[in-house]
Amino acid sequence: MPQDIRVKICGLTRPSDVSAAVDAGASYLGFNFFPRSPRYLDFPDAAVLAVDVPDGVAKVALTVDADDDLLDALTGTVPLDMLQLHGSETPERVLAVKSRYGLPVIKVVGVATKDDLPLLDLHARVADQLLVDAKPPPGADRPGGNALAFDWNLIAGRRWSVPWMLAGGLTPENVAEGIARTGAKQVDVASGVESAPGVKDAQMIADFVSAAQA
Numbered sequence: 001m002p003q004d005i006r007v008k009i010c011g012l013t014r015p016s017d018v019s020a021a022v023d024a025g026a027s028y029l030g031f032n033f034f035p036r037s038p039r040y041l042d043f044p045d046a047a048v049l050a051v052d053v054p055d056g057v058a059k060v061a062l063t064v065d066a067d068d069d070l071l072d073a074l075t076g077t078v079p080l081d082m083l084q085l086h087g088s089e090t091p092e093r094v095l096a097v098k099s100r101y102g103l104p105v106i107k108v109v110g111v112a113t114k115d116d117l118p119l120l121d122l123h124a125r126v127a128d129q130l131l132v133d134a135k136p137p138p139g140a141d142r143p144g145g146n147a148l149a150f151d152w153n154l155i156a157g158r159r160w161s162v163p164w165m166l167a168g169g170l171t172p173e174n175v176a177e178g179i180a181r182t183g184a185k186q187v188d189v190a191s192g193v194e195s196a197p198g199v200k201d202a203q204m205i206a207d208f209v210s211a212a213q214a
């Protein structure tokens with residue numbers, strides 16, 4: 001029987017990506033506003049993509065240490081349901097963003113060792129959701145989207161008071177194991193459903209969602 005696992009497909013750049021993710025059964029679609037990402041979208045292009053998203057599928061904007069000017073322009077141009085903060089935003093900044101924009105916030109925490117776990121507990125007090133990703137390797141050009149998994153044993157059996165997503169190096173081949181090992185009820189993927197950096201593959205998206213929910 002299919003499991004009730006919610007999937008976020010992140011870094012969509014074309015209308016065909018939106019259709020593929022929606023048709024596959026994704027619950028969240030991520031639009032990436034980090035300029036150094038191969039998945040970067042400008043605001044007008046994102047606004048065009050967002051209008052094709054049906055009700056019930058959440059449109060999530062991924063930003064990295066964005067200031068109010070950027071978030072003002074983003075939220076004024078693109079219809080959004082959630083903000084994903086993927087930088088070094090503090091709990092105070094998370095609260096300020098929630099209050100200024102009135103949108104639920106997903107706060108990302110990068111994990112490499114057990115020393116990274118207390119930050120998850122801290123953000124669980126303020127964020128609406130957590131996203132547990134691999135910490136980027138030293139010298140990485142971006143804080144996520146690196147197709148890198150972390151040691152899932154670090155969070156096996158851990159629970160937080162808010163919903164959370166597992167991310168980092170997930171693929172159609174390993175997502176079921178990631179869910180089984182961590183107990184995640186939600187998963188997030190960017191690179192693992194692409195044929196080249198920034199180019200989503202409809203079959204891989206369908207395979208990923210099926211494998212997550214199998």
Ligand SMILES: O=C(O)c1ccccc1N[C@@H]1O[C@H](COP(=O)(O)O)[C@@H](O)[C@H]1O
Nearest residue numbers: 010037144145146147168169189190191
């Ligand atoms: O995808 C990116 O390019 C990116 C850039 C900057 C911050 C976050 C980014 N992606 C997020 O990271 C997760 C994991 O990526 P991957 O599946 O390991 O490639 C992705 O789902 C996005 O939420």
